[in-house]
Amino acid sequence: MTRFLRHRLFWPVAILVALLALNLVFTDNFFRVQMKDGHLYGSLIDIVRFGAPLILVSLGMTLVIATSGIDLSVGSVVAIAGALACLRISDLDDQNSIGGVLAAVGIALALSVALGVWNGLLVAGIGIQPIIATLILMVAGRGLAQLITDGQITTVNSSPYKLIGGGYWLTLPFSIIIVAVVLALTAFLTRRLALGLLIESVGGNAEASRLSGISARGVLITVYTFCALCAGIAGLMISSNVSSADGNNAGLWIELDAILAVVIGGTSLAGGRFSLGGTVLGALIIQTLTTTIYSIGVPPETTLLFKALVVTIVCLLQSPAFREKVFHRRRRPQSPSPVTEEKVRVSA
Amino acid sequence: MTSVTGLLDLRRTVPQKYIPVMVTAGLFVAMFVAGGIRYEGFATGQIVLNVFIDNAFLLVVAVGMTFVILTGGIDLSVGSVVGLSTMVSASLLKDGWPAFGVMALVLVIGAVLGLGMGAIIHYFEIQPFIVTLAGMFLARGLCYTISTDSIPIENATFTAIAQTRVDLGGDMWVSPSVLIALVVVLAAAYVLHYTRLGRNVYATGGSEQSALLMGLPVARTKIAVYTVSGFCSALGGLLFAFYSLSGYGLSAVGMELDAIAAVVIGGTLLTGGSGYLLGTVLGVLVLGLIQTIISFEGTLSSWWTKIFIGLLLFAFILLQRLITARRR
Numbered sequence: 001m002t003r004f005l006r007h008r009l010f011w012p013v014a015i016l017v018a019l020l021a022l023n024l025v026f027t028d029n030f031f032r033v034q035m036k037d038g039h040l041y042g043s044l045i046d047i048v049r050f051g052a053p054l055i056l057v058s059l060g061m062t063l064v065i066a067t068s069g070i071d072l073s074v075g076s077v078v079a080i081a082g083a084l085a086c087l088r089i090s091d092l093d094d095q096n097s098i099g100g101v102l103a104a105v106g107i108a109l110a111l112s113v114a115l116g117v118w119n120g121l122l123v124a125g126i127g128i129q130p131i132i133a134t135l136i137l138m139v140a141g142r143g144l145a146q147l148i149t150d151g152q153i154t155t156v157n158s159s160p161y162k163l164i165g166g167g168y169w170l171t172l173p174f175s176i177i178i179v180a181v182v183l184a185l186t187a188f189l190t191r192r193l194a195l196g197l198l199i200e201s202v203g204g205n206a207e208a209s210r211l212s213g214i215s216a217r218g219v220l221i222t223v224y225t226f227c228a229l230c231a232g233i234a235g236l237m238i239s240s241n242v243s244s245a246d247g248n249n250a251g252l253w254i255e256l257d258a259i260l261a262v263v264i265g266g267t268s269l270a271g272g273r274f275s276l277g278g279t280v281l282g283a284l285i286i287q288t289l290t291t292t293i294y295s296i297g298v299p300p301e302t303t304l305l306f307k308a309l310v311v312t313i314v315c316l317l318q319s320p321a322f323r324e325k326v327f328h329r330r331r332r333p334q335s336p337s338p339v340t341e342e343k344v345r346v347s348a
Numbered sequence: 349m350t351s352v353t354g355l356l357d358l359r360r361t362v363p364q365k366y367i368p369v370m371v372t373a374g375l376f377v378a379m380f381v382a383g384g385i386r387y388e389g390f391a392t393g394q395i396v397l398n399v400f401i402d403n404a405f406l407l408v409v410a411v412g413m414t415f416v417i418l419t420g421g422i423d424l425s426v427g428s429v430v431g432l433s434t435m436v437s438a439s440l441l442k443d444g445w446p447a448f449g450v451m452a453l454v455l456v457i458g459a460v461l462g463l464g465m466g467a468i469i470h471y472f473e474i475q476p477f478i479v480t481l482a483g484m485f486l487a488r489g490l491c492y493t494i495s496t497d498s499i500p501i502e503n504a505t506f507t508a509i510a511q512t513r514v515d516l517g518g519d520m521w522v523s524p525s526v527l528i529a530l531v532v533v534l535a536a537a538y539v540l541h542y543t544r545l546g547r548n549v550y551a552t553g554g555s556e557q558s559a560l561l562m563g564l565p566v567a568r569t570k571i572a573v574y575t576v577s578g579f580c581s582a583l584g585g586l587l588f589a590f591y592s593l594s595g596y597g598l599s600a601v602g603m604e605l606d607a608i609a610a611v612v613i614g615g616t617l618l619t620g621g622s623g624y625l626l627g628t629v630l631g632v633l634v635l636g637l638i639q640t641i642i643s644f645e646g647t648l649s650s651w652w653t654k655i656f657i658g659l660l661l662f663a664f665i666l667l668q669r670l671i672t673a674r675r676r
Contacts, residue, residue: 070477126666127669129619131618132612132618132661132665135608135661136661136665137658138605139609139654139657139661140654140655140657140659140661140662141658142651142654143652143653144651146651146654147652151649151650247651256481259478260481269477299493301492301597302492304485304488305486305489305490307489308482308486309486311478311481311485312468312482315474315478315479316468316474320473321472321473322472322473322474
């Protein structure tokens with residue numbers, strides 16, 4: 001039982017289950033998943049579907065945070081990718097041509113990758129603190145997105161583009177399939193290949209990893225690029241779901257939600273270890289919270305209050321200092337610092 | 349080329365720690381002169397005073413942020429606390445509370461929020477980034493709980509403060525908010541440079557471990573800076589309420605970024621322990637002047653402001669990087 005309680009994902013799972021149970025009480029048929037016109041429908045499917053962009057952004061953010069960095073620019077990248085794709089599509093003669101849409105998507109993702117490389121170079125090449133390096137793109141990128149859309153909301157009418165965020169494929173929403181593919185790919189790259197180990201070692205101690213022959217710079221640039229690519233895909237999803245690009249509001253504050261998702265999922269902001277499963281759980285908790293607030297009839301204005309409450313509770317429960325002070329009153333003077341203990345543990 | 353050789357000469361005569369502040373000051377003067385040459389009616393004292401008038405609240409908020417950043421922390425909640433302050437003021441004034449009672453209550457709310465966040469950050473060892481993020485959600489959520497609409501302020505005291513002009517002679521004037529902001533700046537500069545608390549702030553930011561080993565009250569200092577920041581945000585919120593004469597849950601969204609940008613452009617290191625309040629004042633002025641120039645230009649759209657601020661941030665961070673790299 002204690003082993004179960006101490007599992008890293010115990011608290012996130014417990015909170016998600018509690019939120020779902022709350023829904024069961026307040027909403028009829030919450031867990032019913034129906035088949036309509038060959039598509040799956042239901043509240044649970046909706047949670048995953050609307051949470052898909054957040055899960056994607058959080059996945060990228062997890063790897064960045066594992067290197068003890070942070071990427072504040074994801075919200076701007078979301079806006080830029082959506083804006084550029086919509087601009088290219090709205091310039092097409094035939095907005096439904098698959099080739100044209102693919103080209104637009106390709107260009108938007110290429111720009112996202114370029115922005116990620118820029119972040120990576122600032123952090124790894126010049127050695128600027130991640131929070132500041134990405135703050136530059138966060139501020140300037142929002143302006144860039146508005147520059148692309150000329151301050152307007154660019155609308156498109158393209159069914160192939162609509163598929164990315166709002167369409168269905170094999171009875172499932174297409175966005176869920178994208179998330180599953182990206183998640184599987186990330187899990188394979190980081191847990192079956194050495195990349196995950198490299199990321200964790202750079203996060204644990206960048207200098208020591210460099211001395212032991214790991215190209216810390218290469219790893220850093222890779223994770224920032226991956227994070228921006230994830231944000232770019234999420235941006236396409238968000239703009240495709242509403243068939244328009246809003247340079248001002250698309251992806252606003254998604255970086256904060258993503259960081260929360262990562263932290264709720266048990267990845268320490270100090271870096272050195274990460275949990276992809278935890279991040280997905282964290283993102284689902286945030287999305288379920290939003291859905292719950294709507295479904296139990298609490299005014300939606302209070303979403304932020306609940307978010308603040310949940311964040312505080314989860315962070316306090318995960319804080320070694322808090323657990324020590326509240327649950328075991330005595331602190332042994334000679335015990336090794338809990339922070340260093342957490343850092344060396346490499347999760348499977 | 350003269351500017352480069354000038355800089356090189358400077359380095360020999362001026363201690364390196366003053367260079368970022370001097371560069372910011374130089375930038376401000378250069379922007380002002382360039383604006384004066386390019387636009388008619390730009391090079392007047394009132395333009396500078398207008399920058400102060402339009403950014404008095406940001407100045408106060410940035411002062412609080414400087415304290416936090418000097419200890420190596422960060423406070424993301426300031427924008428929301430500004431919004432909450434305008435909201436609390438507007439709704440209580442509508443219910444007929446006396447103006448000064450409302451002001452006192454708002455300041456207490458801000459300070460208590462900061463105190464709470466500081467205590468959680470220190471005692472439970474949670475990252476400032478996350479704790480103040482939760483604080484940001486909390487304050488913004490409270491705003492929406494009060495009301496989602498904009499509430500006008502019709503209280504006589506508030507409107508009187510909003511409409512008063514303090515004449516400085518020669519057709520120049522400032523608002524009372526500017527005077528309040530300047531008092532805050534002077535008080536903060538005194539605290540930072542001439543009191544124990546100020547020295548502790550720099551020491552904690554330089555190295556928390558060393559400060560602890562030296563026997564400095566790190567816990568008290570860390571909690572104090574977040575309290576100061578909360579108080580400054582609440583005061584900034586009051587000034588914002590004077591400026592806009594309304595309370596709105598969405599006001600000051602993103603102000604934390606402006607405040608952080610002002611502090612960074614002012615030459616304060618984000619790792620803590622190094623920087624000056626004067627730099628922050630200059631940082632706010634530079635941000636304000638960018639907006640003024642863009643509005644004088646007329647054809648440039650508002651989003652260029654963000655792009656310019658991003659470029660400036662980049663340039664200044666690069667400069668800081670060069671200076672700290674050379675010091676090693």
